[in-house]
Each structure stands twice: as structure tokens, then as C-alpha cells.
Amino acid sequence: MNAVTVHNLCKKMNQFSIQNVSFQVPSGSIVGLIGENGAGKTSTIKLLLNILQKDDGNIIFWEDPNKDFIQVKDQIATVFDQLAFYDKLSAEKINHIMKHIYTSWDSDYYFSLLQQFNLEKKQLLRQFSKGMKMKLNIIIGLAHHPILLILDEPTSGLDPAVRTEILDLFLDYIQNEQNSILFSTHITSDLEKIADYILFMHNGKVLLQENKDHLMHHYGIARCHHQQFTQLPKELIFAYQQKNDIYHVVINDTATFEEAFPDYVLDNLSLDELITISIKGEILP
Numbered sequence: 001m002n003a004v005t006v007h008n009l010c011k012k013m014n015q016f017s018i019q020n021v022s023f024q025v026p027s028g029s030i031v032g033l034i035g036e037n038g039a040g041k042t043s044t045i046k047l048l049l050n051i052l053q054k055d056d057g058n059i060i061f062w063e064d065p066n067k068d069f070i071q072v073k074d075q076i077a078t079v080f081d082q083l084a085f086y087d088k089l090s091a092e093k094i095n096h097i098m099k100h101i102y103t104s105w106d107s108d109y110y111f112s113l114l115q116q117f118n119l120e121k122k123q124l125l126r127q128f129s130k131g132m133k134m135k136l137n138i139i140i141g142l143a144h145h146p147i148l149l150i151l152d153e154p155t156s157g158l159d160p161a162v163r164t165e166i167l168d169l170f171l172d173y174i175q176n177e178q179n180s181i182l183f184s185t186h187i188t189s190d191l192e193k194i195a196d197y198i199l200f201m202h203n204g205k206v207l208l209q210e211n212k213d214h215l216m217h218h219y220g221i222a223r224c225h226h227q228q229f230t231q232l233p234k235e236l237i238f239a240y241q242q243k244n245d246i247y248h249v250v251i252n253d254t255a256t257f258e259e260a261f262p263d264y265v266l267d268n269l270s271l272d273e274l275i276t277i278s279i280k281g282e283i284l285p
């Protein structure tokens, strides 16, 4: 079952466009959305959430094409990087507001999460640090028991300890194998830790959606000189970048590569290098 199925999503926005974007968020999984600044990650999220109107394509939730966003929105929590509450409120006051908004709002769960994350319910939001605000943002998202969590850069600007707490919360959340998460981030190490799938966007298009373990085990980076590079079959190359005399080549089938080219230097893939080589270099069709 897919929590979200996106097929050929298109949106023209002045100079920029989302072009035939297709991907899935399988139930029980974490999908990490990566790509450079301006790749179209936030725009894609806004299209999913009906904040932006699509020009074309399909967005299907829980494989039911008859359900539009209005019918599923209570089952979805969205978290952007800003808290949408007046800063003279406390977490306790937010509970009063939210229980009138969501019939499924669970005050007990909300207060237990506040306690788990050491957030003081009577403290005013303006006295919260950035990390505390983001934790609260995510807790507010979770307290009505959504089955899909969509987050735009939830861990940006947070210290490693807070990030780890949030990533652990995400892992707990998907334990029931029905809940799902789609989140965009520039912190690829977070995705290397917890993502099940990587969705890589560039210039408004999806370059790659792949199981993370498959990427980590079957993709790699070969380093070679021009003459060696010319011997590589195109079907083994995802992208390459030439820097000085060295070609840095993203290989998409390391087992076949190592068998055919045992003398070449082959490093493990890092998501940062995948992004850099693809964006600064050439992507093969």
C-alpha cells in the first residue's frame, strides 16, 4: 500500500516548473526528499498539500483515486520550519486551541510527548529556543494521530542531540508499519540513518527514487583518469563530474563494475557526493 502516489505532477511557476514528477511514499516507510536549493522540494510538498494548485498530474492518497485532499487532510500532519502560533502562547494554551480543531486530538498523548521532550507546558513560546520550537511543532503534528507526516526541513539548524531525538521519534512513529513520513532535508546524514527511500529532485524533476539500502550497497563512486573513464560503459554510469584530471563517476551497479574493472578506485556512495556530482557534473540519460 502506498500512502501517497504521485504521477506526472506538473506546475508552472514563473521561471520555474515542476515537471512530470512521479514518486511513491510506501506505508510504513520514511522517504527522504533531497536536492539543491531551488530544486523544487518545497513546491512539491505544497502541491501535495493543496497549498499550490497543480496544473496537471495525479496525487493519490492511500490508493483511493476518489479521495481528494479535503477528505484525507485530518489523517495528515504537516510540519514546516516555522511555528504557526503567536509567541505569547504556551504549549498548554496550544492544547486548548488544537482540541477544538481536531476531533482526534489526544491531549494525554500531547502532554506525554511534551514531557518526553522536556518541554515545559506553561512556558511561553517566545522563551523557546529554535530546537524547542521545532520539537513542539512536531509534537503538535503528531498529537492528532495522523497516519502520514509531511515535513519540510524539520531538522535544519538543530544540534545533533536534538536531531537524534527527533529522528528517534520518527522511527518510533513508523513502527506500526502503517504510518509514513515524507521529509525534505539538506542534512543527508539524517537520511543515511533513518530513511527507507531517497527521492532526489533537480530542476523541478525527479532524478532518482531508490531504496536507500539499495543505493548504499549497489551505488558507488569511481575515481579515474580520462582514458579509464572512456572505457566505462554508459549503462553503469548515473552521473559524473570532472575535477582537474580526475573523473568522479557515480556507478549504479558496483558488483558488475568491480568485476569488469577490478583495478579502478571505487568508494562507497555518500548522498552528498551523489547530489554534488549530479548537479555540478553531467547526468546520463
Ligand SMILES: Nc1ncnc2c1ncn2[C@@H]1O[C@H](COP(=O)(O)OP(=O)(O)OP(=O)(O)O)[C@@H](O)[C@H]1O
Pocket: 013, 014, 015, 016, 035, 036, 037, 038, 039, 040, 041, 042, 043, 044
Ligand atoms: N510561489 C512561487 N511563485 C513562483 N516561483 C516560486 C514560488 N515558490 C517558489 N518558487 C520558485 O520555485 C523554485 C523552487 O523553489 P522551492 O522552494 O520549491 O525549492 P526547494 O528545493 O525547496 O529549495 P530550498 O532547499 O532552498 O528550500 C525556486 O526557483 C523558487 O524561486
